[in-house]
Amino acid sequence: MRSSLHLLLLSLAAGINGQHIFKLSTFKSELKSTLTNVEDGAFLFISSSDDSNYLRNIQIETAGTQFNALDISNRFFSGTSGRKIGLKVLRGLSITTTNNNTISSKLFGQLYVTTAAQAQDPNFQVYDVVARETITPTDNLSKTYVLFNVHNYSVDSSYPYYSCIISNLKQDPNSILVMNTGIPGQRLRNITKFFVNPLDEIAFGHFFTNIEPLSIPLPVFYITGTLGGPTFTMESGSIPATTINTTAVSTSGLIMVNDDEIAQNYTVNFNADPAYDGVCGFMYVSELLKGVEVQSGLYGLKGGFTGFNLDDGLSYAAGEMEGYGRMVMVNATAPNMGFYSYQYYNLRGALLPTPSATPTNPPTNPVTSKIPTITTEKAIIPTTTKSAHFETFSILFVVPVFFQRFF
Numbered sequence: 301m302r303s304s305l306h307l308l309l310l311s312l313a314a315g316i317n318g319q320h321i322f323k324l325s326t327f328k329s330e331l332k333s334t335l336t337n338v339e340d341g342a343f344l345f346i347s348s349s350d351d352s353n354y355l356r357n358i359q360i361e362t363a364g365t366q367f368n369a370l371d372i373s374n375r376f377f378s379g380t381s382g383r384k385i386g387l388k389v390l391r392g393l394s395i396t397t398t399n400n401n402t403i404s405s406k407l408f409g410q411l412y413v414t415t416a417a418q419a420q421d422p423n424f425q426v427y428d429v430v431a432r433e434t435i436t437p438t439d440n441l442s443k444t445y446v447l448f449n450v451h452n453y454s455v456d457s458s459y460p461y462y463s464c465i466i467s468n469l470k471q472d473p474n475s476i477l478v479m480n481t482g483i484p485g486q487r488l489r490n491i492t493k494f495f496v497n498p499l500d501e502i503a504f505g506h507f508f509t510n511i512e513p514l515s516i517p518l519p520v521f522y523i524t525g526t527l528g529g530p531t532f533t534m535e536s537g538s539i540p541a542t543t544i545n546t547t548a549v550s551t552s553g554l555i556m557v558n559d560d561e562i563a564q565n566y567t568v569n570f571n572a573d574p575a576y577d578g579v580c581g582f583m584y585v586s587e588l589l590k591g592v593e594v595q596s597g598l599y600g601l602k603g604g605f606t607g608f609n610l611d612d613g614l615s616y617a618a619g620e621m622e623g624y625g626r627m628v629m630v631n632a633t634a635p636n637m638g639f640y641s642y643q644y645y646n647l648r649g650a651l652l653p654t655p656s657a658t659p660t661n662p663p664t665n666p667v668t669s670k671i672p673t674i675t676t677e678k679a680i681i682p683t684t685t686k687s688a689h690f691e692t693f694s695i696l697f698v699v700p701v702f703f704q705r706f707f
């Protein structure tokens with residue numbers, strides 16, 4: 301006997317504008333799922349690398365016509381590119397499956413329904429990140445790219461489940477680029493923005509001309525860009541290294557850990573020249589599990605160190621240290637952290653004055669006036685007991701947004 305399931309939307313999304321995203325594992329056998337708030341003319345997409353036999357068992361009905369999920373994920377695809385063509389939804393949408401619940405619960409694919417306005421917008425594009433592909437601006441209009449990472453079976457036994465690499469990212473110096481988790485208009489997290497260029501935070505603004513390859517372990521995310529949007533190359537996969545050497549003297553990159561990943565300790569070695577001054581810093585967003593903390597340290601070329609304890613109550617932070625950076629470390633206090641994303645940067649400044657002659661009496665502790673804050677690691681990041689420094693940070697942590705500039 302068939303009963304009817306009326307799917308409840310995520311509370312944050314309810315009634316916003318009719319966009320939905322669901323894992324195919326949501327749909328259970330012997331139940332007819334009816335999606336509410338679907339706008340006439342919206343597009344439906346299926347992004348999946350699941351077994352085609354199981355996809356064929358999922359029926360999607362709209363405008364009185366039945367399609368199966370395999371059909372939609374394959375047929376509505378444009379040629380060799382990963383660009384997807386939506387199935388137009390008219391007069392309601394319902395989904396049934398003849399897969400048993402054991403099979404259903406193991407499906408990794410995703411179903412996505414846009415708004416009608418997004419479906420009509422040629423600058424709103426949906427892709428599966430599969431084969432290596434480069435996106436190049438064709439005009440100067442603002443763009444939105446919704447990128448689905450299909451589950452990669454070759455990484456099934458380890459992590460991450462869904463991941464892609466975005467590289468060769470370039471943009472007009474007057475344009476604004478933002479990368480967000482989830483899909484446009486539906487907040488799956490409290491803070492969705494995870495990578496920006498320019499970085500235009502409370503007290504500083506930087507445009508990055510070089511961006512490192514970004515390893516993004518998210519099932520779905522989106523990139524918005526003004527002035528034609530960015531040029532970038534996307535491909536399935538991840539950068540497994542925990543020690544990263546940057547590729548340019550001024551650069552920005554990303555360390556991201558998603559809910560289903562084992563968090564590790566990361567070290568980024570900056571490609572920095574000690575003859576120069578500069579700044580280094582970060583923007584951080586998170587939804588961490590209770591009781592865990594991300595510990596981060598910026599290490600200046602001249603020995604400067606600034607540490608940050610980013611605990612589970614903190615969803616956003618930005619910090620900057622004067623002095624060209626040698627390295628940044630981002631450490632996990634537990635293997636299962638929840639989600640965090642850490643955009644780091646290092647920017648080369650002016651050439652430092654060269655020392656005139658070998659001083660006869662060299663100072664025992666040379667500190668340039670540019671780097672007044674030199675603290676020891678222990679004072680900033682206590683392992684068990686909270687130090688005075690930590691208490692100072694805790695007060696700042698009360699507000700959801702905190703900002704530090706160490707000069």
Ligand SMILES: *[C@@H]1O[C@H](CO)[C@@H](O)[C@H](O)[C@H]1NC(C)=O
Binds near residue numbers: 400402403
């Ligand atoms: C579910 O379906 C699979 C594939 O058809 C089958 O191998 C399995 O035995 C079924 N499990 C149950 C509990 O019916």
Ligand SMILES: *[C@@H]1O[C@H](CO)[C@@H](O)[C@H](O)[C@H]1NC(C)=O
Binds near residue numbers: 440
């Ligand atoms: C965008 O291009 C159009 C024509 O190609 C031009 O008229 C317009 O000024 C451009 N806008 C910007 C912001 O560059």
Ligand SMILES: *[C@@H]1O[C@H](CO)[C@@H](O)[C@H](O)[C@H]1NC(C)=O
Binds near residue numbers: 452453454
């Ligand atoms: C899966 O990931 C591996 C390792 O990152 C990559 O080499 C491979 O191309 C990916 N496969 C697919 C189908 O995306």
Ligand SMILES: *[C@@H]1O[C@H](CO)[C@@H](O)[C@H](O)[C@H]1NC(C)=O
Binds near residue numbers: 541543544545569
């Ligand atoms: C980074 O650079 C160091 C020093 O040049 C080198 O030993 C190391 O192998 C490099 N690591 C990676 C991941 O490229």
Ligand SMILES: *[C@@H]1O[C@H](CO)[C@@H](O)[C@H](O)[C@H]1NC(C)=O
Binds near residue numbers: 615
């Ligand atoms: C996200 O927002 C909700 C609702 O305001 C709140 O209950 C929750 O604690 C927030 N989560 C985090 C990690 O800040």
Ligand SMILES: *[C@@H]1O[C@H](CO)[C@@H](O)[C@H](O)[C@H]1NC(C)=O
Binds near residue numbers: 596
């Ligand atoms: C991060 O962990 C490494 C060991 O993996 C340790 O040497 C380093 O001091 C830690 N850094 C910070 C900022 O906690």
Ligand SMILES: *[C@@H]1O[C@H](CO)[C@@H](O)[C@H](O)[C@H]1NC(C)=O
Binds near residue numbers: 595633
């Ligand atoms: C990772 O960093 C944490 C915190 O700094 C430290 O306690 C832990 O030992 C480090 N793990 C490894 C494998 O180095």
